[in-house]
Amino acid sequence: MKKKYFSLEEIFTPSQPANYTFVERYSVNKRLKRALNTPGKQIIIYGYSGVGKTTLLTNKLKEEKLKSITTRCMSGMTLSDIVKDAFNQLEIYFIAQKDTTKGSKLGGTLSASYFGIKASLTGEQNEGDKSLAKRAVDLPITPQTLARFIGESSRCWILEDYHKVRSEDKFLLAQIMKVFMDSSIDYPKLKIIAIGAVNTAREVIQYDPEMKNRISEIEVPLMDKANLQEILDVGEKLLNIKIPDSISKKIIAYSSGLPAVTHQLGLLVCEANEVSNTVKTSLPKKLDVKSFDSALDEYLEDNSDTFKSIFETATKIVHKRKSENPSDILIAILMSNKDNVTVYDVKENLKIKDKSYKGNNIKKYLDELTTSDRAEILRFNKDYNSYYFSNPFIKAYCQCALRNNVQTEFNTSKLLSEFRETLNKELEIARKTFLEDYYD
Structure with a gap:
């Protein structure tokens, strides 16, 4: 019998994968289904934050009846941390005495060859009638061992926010992907599924060109x-x-x-x-x-810290540049009064303040503002070869923050009112461009 009554939180799920309101995007879903069912094929799912990458994968895994373990990568995590998290979830034990323990824990013998990673797990003990099995502690791990244990558990390994992995560890992860591909002969369901920001797939291939034809790169579009x-x-x-x-x-x-x-x-x-x-x-x-206005106010107040964080990340100065600091570029974009701007538009606006400006590196800096390192404050439209703000909220925030020359928070009625007024103008632009021109 189908469920008839639902809680609001089951239907609209901004912080969790959608279940009942999952929307099929057929071309993307078809490619992901094919990749999931192709033994040895490693998968990179990428796209902008909030575009539905995890929802898509969660629903497809459920549909294909595939089990998984998930490691959520965070800034600063090392390869050892990532592997340790996977082993923690598998609850691997090695034999300390006669036979393996009774129970459902995954047992086995770890290889003695050294990969530079140690499990470093807690020293729990699991006792059975005739044996003593200890949880892996400071034991050396090889890529082959990792693949074997995940393979024997009949799971695939999901790496959330892969783009946050340290650069020096991405090369080793690319190597592990290669081992997982080779191990699929014995474990057909074994694969790594990395979920990350735009250009994530390019990074994997950059670290190991041999993976070019062994990875399914799936972009989840807007x-x-x-x-x-x-x-x-x-x-x-x-x-x-x-x-x-x-x-x-x-x-x-x-x-x-x-x-x-x-x-x-x-x-x-x-x-x-x-x-x-x-x-x-x-x-x-x-x-x-009329309820939308109060809902919008609630949204703005709830997300004011998020907007502030995006703005600060995007405009952070690492190396000061004449006329080409992130805030200079954002001001030049806003000066155009367009929803989409080209490199030429930005260059010409920067020349207004600096007559000697050449603009040789402006495309590089614009592209940088589309990356996760700059909080994806801009997006790139391939069809029109132009750039635009990731959403009307952050565009309006930038207008207010840059106009007031402060790292502003919208926690007062005056600033909230100013933000709402600016946002209403952006809504009109969004209707004409995003809803009509961009997708029709």
Whole structure:
């Protein structure tokens, strides 16, 4: 019997993979399904933050009935930390006395050859009737050993936020991918699935060119307006509500292709209308048109620290450059009063303040602003060879912060009002460009 009633948090899930509101993106889903079912094929899933990479993978693994372990990479993690996390999840034990212990723990003998990684796990003991098995502690690990134990558990290994792995460790991880590919002869389901930011796949190939034809590079693009609308449509049906068209259009425009934002705004609009579960009435509950404003205020206040962090990361000065500091470039982009700007547009605007400006490196610095190192504050449109802000929220934040020449937080009514006014202008631009020109 299908479930009839849902909690709001089951339907709009901004911080977790979507389940009931998962939207099929057929070309991407087809490629991922093929890669998951191809023995030995390693997978790199990449795209902008909030675009739905983890949701896509989670639903496909469930559909293909594949088990996995997940390591969430964080800045500063070493290769030893990453491997240690995988072994912790597998709960590997080695034989200290006669036979393996009874139970469901994964047993085996670790190779003595040294790879420069040690398990460094806790020294728990697991005792059976006739044996004593100890959890791996300070034992040397080879890539082959790692592949064998994950393979014997019939799992694939997911590396979340792969782009955060230290550069010096990415070469070794590329080597481990190669070993996993070779080991797939014995373990057909064995593979590494790395999820990361834009250009993640390029990094793997850069560290090991031999992997070029052994990796499936799957880009998860921004969602088009039809897919974003489908999230809201499914939410309406499962919660028995009716979202006015004016609210739907604003949510889609503000989302800028990011389903995570659609989920967040959908959640807040429902909360503003006191919808916490499926509405138990014969007719859908129509949401108040005016409720979007309060939901938006809530979103801005909840995310003010996020906007501030993105702005500070993007404008951080590592090496001071004449006329080409990140804030100089962002000001030049805003001066154009366009949603999409070209290298030429930015170069000409920078010349207004500096007549001698040549602009030989401007494309390099613009591209840098699209990377995770600069919080992906810009995106690159391949079709038009132009750049644009990642979403209307951060564009409006930049306008306010740069105009006031402060690292501002929107925690006062005055600043919030200014931000809202700027954001409303960006919404009109987003409607005309993002919804009509970019995807149609």
